[in-house]
Amino acid sequence: MLNPKSLNLYTVKLWLAPLYGITHYNFRNCFVKHFQGIDCAIAPFIAAKSKTQFNPQKYPDLFPKNNASLPIIPQLMGNSPVEIAETINVLNETYGYEQFNWNIGCPMSQIVRKKRGCGVMPFPDLVEAVVNEVGSKTSTHFSIKMRLGMFDLKEGLEILQRLTTYPIDFICIHPRLGIHQYDGNVDLDTFELFYNTTPYKIVYSGDIYNIECFKYLQNRFPKIENWMLGRGIIQNPFLAEQIVEIGQTNVQSRQDTYPSNKFRFINFYNEYSELLLTLRNEKIALGALKELWHYFSVLLNLGTDELKKLLQINDFKTFHERINKKLL
Numbered sequence: 001m002l003n004p005k006s007l008n009l010y011t012v013k014l015w016l017a018p019l020y021g022i023t024h025y026n027f028r029n030c031f032v033k034h035f036q037g038i039d040c041a042i043a044p045f046i047a048a049k050s051k052t053q054f055n056p057q058k059y060p061d062l063f064p065k066n067n068a069s070l071p072i073i074p075q076l077m078g079n080s081p082v083e084i085a086e087t088i089n090v091l092n093e094t095y096g097y098e099q100f101n102w103n104i105g106c107p108m109s110q111i112v113r114k115k116r117g118c119g120v121m122p123f124p125d126l127v128e129a130v131v132n133e134v135g136s137k138t139s140t141h142f143s144i145k146m147r148l149g150m151f152d153l154k155e156g157l158e159i160l161q162r163l164t165t166y167p168i169d170f171i172c173i174h175p176r177l178g179i180h181q182y183d184g185n186v187d188l189d190t191f192e193l194f195y196n197t198t199p200y201k202i203v204y205s206g207d208i209y210n211i212e213c214f215k216y217l218q219n220r221f222p223k224i225e226n227w228m229l230g231r232g233i234i235q236n237p238f239l240a241e242q243i244v245e246i247g248q249t250n251v252q253s254r255q256d257t258y259p260s261n262k263f264r265f266i267n268f269y270n271e272y273s274e275l276l277l278t279l280r281n282e283k284i285a286l287g288a289l290k291e292l293w294h295y296f297s298v299l300l301n302l303g304t305d306e307l308k309k310l311l312q313i314n315d316f317k318t319f320h321e322r323i324n325k326k327l328l
């Protein structure tokens with residue numbers, strides 16, 4: 001039997017992961033209106049630019065008025081120390097953000113090819129140069145979101161070693177190599193090595209799909225207090241609530257979230273699809289919803305064929321009607 005107190009369940013913070021194309025501000029706001037348990041989020045990445053090129057008005061995802069319901073940390077993608085520091089300063093001066101995250105974990109080939117995202121990880125001198133520039137040219141907090149490495153775990157270990165003397169806020173780690181994309185299991189043995197190596201606060205990110213996964217991870221890595229939920233919370237929007245409940249005494253764990261909570265999900269889903277329609281044309285709104293159904297199909301237990309049929313629908317109204325039949 002797990003003892004919640006020994007596991008620091010009362011100090012746990014749950015973060016919403018940056019999921020480019022999914023967890024933008026409209027989604028975040030609608031999500032936290034309908035579901036509880038998420039404390040903060042890292043926003044999906046934006047590209048760092050020089051101060052003459054960077055126009056903060058182009059990023060509604062970071063407008064403070066769009067982020068009143070959930071605190072966020074802006075995330076930057078790039079490999080130029082000057083551009084990263086200048087983007088931070090513009091965002092700090094324009095919107096007042098005091099914390100920034102640097103993405104060196106994205107494994108997408110078009111990003112890695114440009115020596116960005118996880119493509120930075122084999123270059124520890126570059127990582128140090130960025131951290132140095134940010135430390136000397138900005139007065140904000142800085143954190144890094146990374147993987148174990150791009151090709152080899154030695155890359156991640158080298159970066160952690162090089163960073164020990166810099167004032168990094170936290171390191172968010174997704175325990176896979178870049179070359180593995182999202183395949184296979186998270187490599188928890190290697191992650192344990194990282195966990196034991198770095199003096200920094202770690203935010204764990206990877207494959208938390210249910211409370212059993214969460215309990216296992218928390219038991220194995222008891223020093224971690226910050227847990228990031230990504231695909232798992234999109235598949236099961238009740239996940240953060242379930243995790244919070246583990247820490248509360250006398251509450252029966254609510255494992256069976258659907259269909260018993262289906263009206264909460266339906267209200268969320270319909271509000272979000274209507275919102276998308278007011279902002280985008282039907283084709284784009286439908287594309288965004290289809291992306292989500294790769295995840296929601298898990299919550300509703302839809303089979304592969306059923307999902308495939310849904311994704312073949314190219315008309316918003318038909319899709320909406322078909323989905324609502326499934327939801328009920």
Ligand SMILES: Cc1cc2nc3c(=O)[nH]c(=O)nc-3n(C[C@H](O)[C@H](O)[C@H](O)COP(=O)(O)O)c2cc1C
Nearest residue numbers: 017018019020044045145174205206207229230231
């Ligand atoms: C569709 C998608 C988009 C993502 N976008 C970002 C991003 O913008 N920035 C980032 O740091 N990580 C991004 N990630 C990685 C996630 O934040 C997270 O670290 C990863 O999915 C592992 O966590 P999970 O298993 O809980 O999803 C993305 C992942 C996916 C699947």
